[in-house]
Amino acid sequence: MTSLHQRIFEDIEQKIMSGTWPPGQRIPAEHELEVTYGCSRMTVSKALSALAARGMIVRRRRAGSFVASPQIDRTVMDISDIGTEAKVAGHAYSHRILSRRIERLSAVDAAVIEETAGAEVLRVECLHIVDGRPNALEKRMILLDAVPQARDETFETSPPGSWLLDQVPWSEAKHIIRAVAADAATAKLLTIERHAACLLLTRQTWQNGRTVTFVEITHPGDRYQFAGVFHPSK
Amino acid sequence: MTSLHQRIFEDIEQKIMSGTWPPGQRIPAEHELEVTYGCSRMTVSKALSALAARGMIVRRRRAGSFVASPQIDRTVMDISDIGTEAKVAGHAYSHRILSRRIERLSAVDAAVIEETAGAEVLRVECLHIVDGRPNALEKRMILLDAVPQARDETFETSPPGSWLLDQVPWSEAKHIIRAVAADAATAKLLTIERHAACLLLTRQTWQNGRTVTFVEITHPGDRYQFAGVFHPSK
DNA sequence: TAGTGGTCTAGACCACGGG
DNA sequence: CCGTGGTCTAGACCACTAT
Numbered sequence: 001m002t003s004l005h006q007r008i009f010e011d012i013e014q015k016i017m018s019g020t021w022p023p024g025q026r027i028p029a030e031h032e033l034e035v036t037y038g039c040s041r042m043t044v045s046k047a048l049s050a051l052a053a054r055g056m057i058v059r060r061r062r063a064g065s066f067v068a069s070p071q072i073d074r075t076v077m078d079i080s081d082i083g084t085e086a087k088v089a090g091h092a093y094s095h096r097i098l099s100r101r102i103e104r105l106s107a108v109d110a111a112v113i114e115e116t117a118g119a120e121v122l123r124v125e126c127l128h129i130v131d132g133r134p135n136a137l138e139k140r141m142i143l144l145d146a147v148p149q150a151r152d153e154t155f156e157t158s159p160p161g162s163w164l165l166d167q168v169p170w171s172e173a174k175h176i177i178r179a180v181a182a183d184a185a186t187a188k189l190l191t192i193e194r195h196a197a198c199l200l201l202t203r204q205t206w207q208n209g210r211t212v213t214f215v216e217i218t219h220p221g222d223r224y225q226f227a228g229v230f231h232p233s234k
Numbered sequence: 235m236t237s238l239h240q241r242i243f244e245d246i247e248q249k250i251m252s253g254t255w256p257p258g259q260r261i262p263a264e265h266e267l268e269v270t271y272g273c274s275r276m277t278v279s280k281a282l283s284a285l286a287a288r289g290m291i292v293r294r295r296r297a298g299s300f301v302a303s304p305q306i307d308r309t310v311m312d313i314s315d316i317g318t319e320a321k322v323a324g325h326a327y328s329h330r331i332l333s334r335r336i337e338r339l340s341a342v343d344a345a346v347i348e349e350t351a352g353a354e355v356l357r358v359e360c361l362h363i364v365d366g367r368p369n370a371l372e373k374r375m376i377l378l379d380a381v382p383q384a385r386d387e388t389f390e391t392s393p394p395g396s397w398l399l400d401q402v403p404w405s406e407a408k409h410i411i412r413a414v415a416a417d418a419a420t421a422k423l424l425t426i427e428r429h430a431a432c433l434l435l436t437r438q439t440w441q442n443g444r445t446v447t448f449v450e451i452t453h454p455g456d457r458y459q460f461a462g463v464f465h466p467s468k
Numbered sequence: 469t470a471g472t473g474g475t476c477t478a479g480a481c482c483a484c485g486g487g
Numbered sequence: 488c489c490g491t492g493g494t495c496t497a498g499a500c501c502a503c504t505a506t
Contacts, residue, residue: 237493238495273495274496275497275498276497277495294504295503296502296503297505
């Protein structure tokens, strides 16, 4: 038996995650939810406080509660440029789409991401350039079942990562970070020496248990790092 | 004006962080705190629930609430062995202390960790061995002002990281992950080739704004990875 | 069995800030 | 101004579990 405040929490979480209540949407006031669920205000308040604590909603006196904007990537770690860590702002950023094609998921890839083979995926390769130097090579798969609107997107104006964050709320992400030696093709694209140490970030993102995207990002090891500040628990 | 449940939260947090209430210590029952603070049970409950949500205490019916054990490193990411990821248990672990000495913080090191030069630090180098292969080289500084009991510790029975977690609760940690090429000395200790790609994890830990320890851990890139599952916010 | 936390109620007063 | 969320009360019943 799940508690009532938990059920209210999950109901609202579901409406936000599914996009039924988009960012900025006003949530029913506490008093309205009291009536809807036939419970006291404390119970509603507990659920809404929990949602606010997780950053899913923003609560403002007199105005009401609103669905928060999609969270940016900093959840895990900030990605900072070793050479220019100081000047947080002022980066010249651009990107280049190297390739883009739609195919069906091979058995091998399906096993890796634990989805069913044959599903339609959009594969995109993208080079990220900061201050004139390539700083990341991105190889991405987007599951078209989960993100059908990606089918006709060229990613010319917005790179795949940012574009996806705007389109799809995510509920879970798994990250793996490894150190690898650059292969010939990667070395050439990143203008580094072959076998140079690189950071390889693999990220798989889900929405309600369904894979949205799977991406491998290779950074030159001498120019980039991952950094994050954490507090216990959470 | 800070709310009462917040004040209760902070009072207890302080007692835990300062070590006044060590791990395992029983916390006064809700009813006792009602009397102490002269408030209702709901107010106490709100504070204790928040502490439990942050993992600082564990609550058990009939038994009471207890200060949680210091959290293990998984806060950031699990460190898993690529080759033996499957067998979560069953690793043969051992460690070897390579060096141990007390010195005063040089100006350069002081600048790096943003502490005052001249402070006494214990420097320890430690090799971690899993299933017969070296898997990490740890170079650590422990601030003796913050952890005086480290002065006479040999770390023979427990490696510095685990020992510290048992001794000192931490309130903040900063991690940086880089990819680097192994230098000659590191390569020899880790039995890998020189210039092989390695993951370099740098971690600085604070307690109430004071640096407790600063550590650099080098992992062979082909054998290790960092992985973590995350949810939005946090 | 008895003490503890988990949940919930039906009120209340207040502070904030948008209209 | 006045609706909203923030906080708090003084109870209540129940589930769990150590003893």
